[in-house]
Amino acid sequence: MSMEHTQDFMPHGYCISWDVPLLTLHVLSDFFIALAYFSIPVGIIYFVSKKDDVTFKPVYYLFAAFILACGITHLMGIITLWLPVYYLAGVFKLLTAIVSVATAIYLIPKLSDMVALPELNELLLLNKKLTDENHSRKKAEMELEQSRAKLAESNKMLSTVLDAIPVRVFWKNHDLEFQGVNRVLLEDAGMNDVSEIIGKTDYQLPWADFADKYKKDDEAILDSGRSMLQIEEELVDRSGNRLWAKTNKVPLLNDNNEVIGVLGTFEDITQSKLAEQEVIVAKEQAEQANIAKSEFLANMSHELRTPLNGVIGTLNLLAETSLNARQSNLVNISKHSAESLFGLLNDVLDLSKIESGKLELEYHNEDLDELLAEVARGMAGRAEEKGLELLCPAHFMSSCVAKVDRLRLRQILNNLIGNALKFTEKGSITVDMTVIKKTMPEATLRFSISDTGMGISEHDQTLLFERFRQLDGSSTRPQTGSGLGLAICRELVELMGGRIGVSSTLGQDSTFWFEITTELVNRKAQPHQDSSLAGMSVIVLAENPTYKRYFADLLANWSVQHEIADSIDLFQEILFEHHHxxxxxxxxxxxxxxNLDITALLSQLTFDVRFLLMTSQSQLTQVPEKTEQYDCILLAKPLMQSEVFNALVGLRKDMPTEHFKHSVKPVENAQFKDTKILLVEDNSTNIIVAKGLIQMYGPTVEVAENGELALKMLSKQRFDLVFMDCQMPVMDGYECTRLIRSEESSVINHRIPIIALTANAMRGDREACLAAGMDDYISKPVEAGTIHQMLKKWLAQEDITQGDLPKMDESLESATPVFDKANYSSRLMDDDNLMKQVALNFVADMPLQLEKLNGILVSEDYEQLAAQAHKLKGAASNMAAEQMYDLAVEFELAAKEHVMERLTALYPMLMQAFEQLRDELDEELGLET
Structure with a gap:
């Protein structure tokens, strides 16, 4: 069939009614429409081909075909203006219709999906967002890359550090497989690269023998999540050497705090372990050496002090005989030299005791007034020999009773005063004490010793208290002494918890001082004005400023009318103007x-005059005849306020005038004439000395040269007391005492008082003697006063035979008072009501305490016995019950030593002491209990 169809159709191009402009309009319009329709599919096809992610591609292709078909129909519209190909144009329209319908059929079901597609704005926003995210992603990737680089650098640095430190570091996963180690541990494993050990367990490494132990620790950490620190354990290196390591293990956690592994470090402490073992060995050796040193010191103390004891004791005995002036002088020189040597020996021993920690302080209630006066009086002779004035005004202003170690405090004061005497050629030395701080019941006391010597440079002051230090040749002070005195003072003061120092100006003077904090027991009762001094008038002649201040304060405190002159002219002027x-x-x-013409002086006066003269120690022994002609009382310097008060009272009340002299009281030779003493001593010199001192008081003395002989003599004869040396051949004093106390021995009296005589000066000597069963203790050199004190203390008791309790009435007869009323009264400020109230409470409570003590005694609980005795001791001390206090002290010591036999004997003595105390309280205080 022909595509053309000319019948009944005329091409429009040939139509007369279509003019040229109209024709042109149609042709041009269809042409450009067709051109556009042909280009659009090309663009769509190109777009779809370039986009793999385009959705609904068929729609694009259908639209492209539809537009292309439309373009053809428009092109055919142009052609059919001149060619009558209407069938062909119809075919293309049909094709266009088919494509359109197909597009519609395909498109309609897809519309809902297509509608759901974002709009352009959304797509633009999304595109922008995607663009931003892409930018951020690139930035993050860059930062990540940088972080990775830094992390790699850090890891490298960490690895370098871990490899550099000597401590082994490792970390394991939850399966206890190694995930990393440092270089040191890698070498221990005998590996070259970390990758070789990763994934292995302890069982696969050289220390497999200890793998079970390590696994147990690791599993404990994994299970508990707790660290295990400072574990000391063994390991083995690749050579099979056993090492000691200090291990620390901690759990490794993830972001959820879940345990994912174990991190550990361990340090090779093999050398420190070996050093530690060496230290232990060295310590044991040092302890053994220290024990040997202590024993050596004890032995040397005995060996050195024993002959010195003999020398000093013999000289003391010689001094008691009739000697001419030259002989007496030679004896005094010898005694002074021996005592100086003895003092030096004590310094060396004290220093050794301090170094070894064997020096122990013993605190007791002490009257500081009396203590300072005793020390000053003891040094006054040396001061007088050098023409120096020794002043001690302190006790008037600071009189008190305090808990101090009397022996060591005296030692410090003696050393410092002796030091001042040594380096002072003229002037005076002042011993002073002040209370610088008081927070009752404690107080801080400052003792000072000032001299008018040559002074000390600042440089030398820094060296004074060092051991073995003496001032060098550039110092104005000569180099004398051992260099130990001041060092020992510092050690003793520091042992008391105090401090010591010096203030000095070169070429002028020096003040040595020390401060200690102690417990004030009570303020010492001071003499006070009463009718004894009423109306008395005193004129003092004193050039020394210290004495002027002393008497001004003292007399004002007693409300005594007084005037003070610092020259004879002023004194006479005041005296002649006096009217009383x-x-x-x-x-x-x-x-x-x-130097005064007393007779002429008295002739010009119209009132009664008496004299209180301050004199030196030597003048007391040779009283000037002139003082016998007038009413005079002589007081030795340094003065004590109690003596001044008593002297004034005596002068005021027309009492018989007496000269206050310090002389040895005559010995009561017959006091112990019926007493038999056994002296157990092996040294012949000491036997002569001790025997002579004991016989001064009347007893009969027999000697046994060792413990074995002493046992034989005690088995055959009855003695009243034993003086027992501790170190002797054949059998020493300790063993001898133990056998005497044993019920199995054949001695007549197992409870005979035994007094230890020892030259040892070490801590624990007294305890060792008491532990052996001795009753008391004397340290050599033995002095007459100490012997007399022991005789009075122990011979006042009747012998206690085995199985018999002591008779209380006789056993408590001693020099120790049952009740010290003066002490008790001053302690309670003379308040009668308070004294009665406290005493009544004591009397009511003490039977209960003693009953409690008896109950504990039955149970034999030594610790509780000591505690209860300590309580009784404190109560007795507060009541000034001296006998009860002494017995409680012995009871406490016997409890600590577990000596039940002694405890059993002491209990009834305590009961009897309390009964006697109650009787005295009734009599003295009117308790009527």
């Missing part, structure tokens, strides 16, 4: 008195 009907006491030094 009562006695006037003139206080001056003996030298002033001797």
């Amino acid at each position: 009907d009562q006695t006037c006491v003139l206080i001056m030094e003996t030298d002033y008195f001797l």
